[in-house]
Amino acid sequence: MSKLRVAIAGAGAISPYHLTAWQTETRAELVAICDPDQERARARAQDFAINAVFTDVAEMLAATQPDAIDIITPVGTHAPLARLAADHGVHIMCQKPLCSTVQEASELVSYVGDRVRFMVHENYRFRPHFAEIAQRVAAGEIGKVRHVRMAVRSSSVRTYPGEDAFLLARQPYLVGFEKLLVFECLIHQLDALRAILGDMQVRAARLMSLNPDLAGEDTALISLTTDTGAWVEIDACIAALGYPALPGDRLELIGDTDTMILEGNHIVLLSDPQNPSRHDLTKNYQACFTGAISSFVTGIQDGTAFPTDRLDNLKTLKLMEAVYKMAETPQEAKH
Numbered sequence: 321m322s323k324l325r326v327a328i329a330g331a332g333a334i335s336p337y338h339l340t341a342w343q344t345e346t347r348a349e350l351v352a353i354c355d356p357d358q359e360r361a362r363a364r365a366q367d368f369a370i371n372a373v374f375t376d377v378a379e380m381l382a383a384t385q386p387d388a389i390d391i392i393t394p395v396g397t398h399a400p401l402a403r404l405a406a407d408h409g410v411h412i413m414c415q416k417p418l419c420s421t422v423q424e425a426s427e428l429v430s431y432v433g434d435r436v437r438f439m440v441h442e443n444y445r446f447r448p449h450f451a452e453i454a455q456r457v458a459a460g461e462i463g464k465v466r467h468v469r470m471a472v473r474s475s476s477v478r479t480y481p482g483e484d485a486f487l488l489a490r491q492p493y494l495v496g497f498e499k500l501l502v503f504e505c506l507i508h509q510l511d512a513l514r515a516i517l518g519d520m521q522v523r524a525a526r527l528m529s530l531n532p533d534l535a536g537e538d539t540a541l542i543s544l545t546t547d548t549g550a551w552v553e554i555d556a557c558i559a560a561l562g563y564p565a566l567p568g569d570r571l572e573l574i575g576d577t578d579t580m581i582l583e584g585n586h587i588v589l590l591s592d593p594q595n596p597s598r599h600d601l602t603k604n605y606q607a608c609f610t611g612a613i614s615s616f617v618t619g620i621q622d623g624t625a626f627p628t629d630r631l632d633n634l635k636t637l638k639l640m641e642a643v644y645k646m647a648e649t650p651q652e653a654k655h
Contacts, residue, residue, distance in 0.1 A: 446611030462575025486565030500536030
């Protein structure tokens with residue numbers, strides 16, 4: 321089978337992880353990259369041996385006629401670029417969140433229809449530690465899941481005086497996002513939990529901001545239930561002084577026969593605490609990009625379903641939107 325010819329839209333901060341994954345995908349080749357900042361696009365092209373550089377996506381699609389496009393651009397550009405790709409008959413992988421609202425995403429999905437394949441790059445479920453947990457829970461290692469608690473902590477948006485906040489330094493436009501933590505970050509955890517537990521419904525939510533300079537929230541308490549009756553709690557703060565810059569997850573799953581815990585870099589069954597499964601979290605960060613892109617190529621070449629197909633991702637978007645509907649607005653929650 322011939323290689324999938326892929327064009328890249330977006331050369332921003334997250335693009336090297338995508339490009340590294342594409343570079344290791346032997347079933348695909350990168351044919352072009354586009355970014356409004358031509359120098360940035362040229363730098364990425366040089367680093368990843370991409371021959372063609374553009375500043376306009378329409379021109380790139382017309383000139384190179386790729387099989388697929390990887391959209392790695394700000395959320396407000398996702399819908400117009402995906403529509404453009406569909407009109408050119410180009411398969412779509414698009415960064416999360418797909419759109420700012422469920423309505424906008426639903427309209428986009430309807431517009432694209434079945435003309436091309438369409439996957440959302442929602443990659444947390446491809447992180448090897450979350451994928452392992454999903455497999456082991458599905459295999460019945462803890463019996464029926466009854467209660468789940470996930471804690472997320474980082475200093476991504478708030479640090480001690482004199483230090484730069486990692487997330488805001490990398491993506492300064494997030495300061496003005498009225499929806500921040502859940503929309504930009506926790507959407508990952510919501511999707512990973514869906515992959516492990518199945519469909520869920522939001523029952524309660526509270527949001528607030530510890531960093532007064534932010535337009536949106538940086539702290540959240542969310543309660544959900546699964547279709548099988550399990551209780552799920554998410555306790556998240558990305559403005560926690562003293563924590564690492566990158567968010568860390570602690571996940572506890574209590575079943576009716578055992579308890580499984582993800583703590584730091586290891587997964588342990590409490591019935592067998594001397595034999596944890598250990599992970600390299602730094603490698604796992606790149607691995608989730610590689611896994612998502614590999615899944616995309618497999619789905620196109622084999623005609624199989626994408627784990628994060630656009631229809632499946634609408635369910636994650638609905639959870640995200642439901643959190644905001646259940647909670648106070650970020651402005652009201654500020655202290």
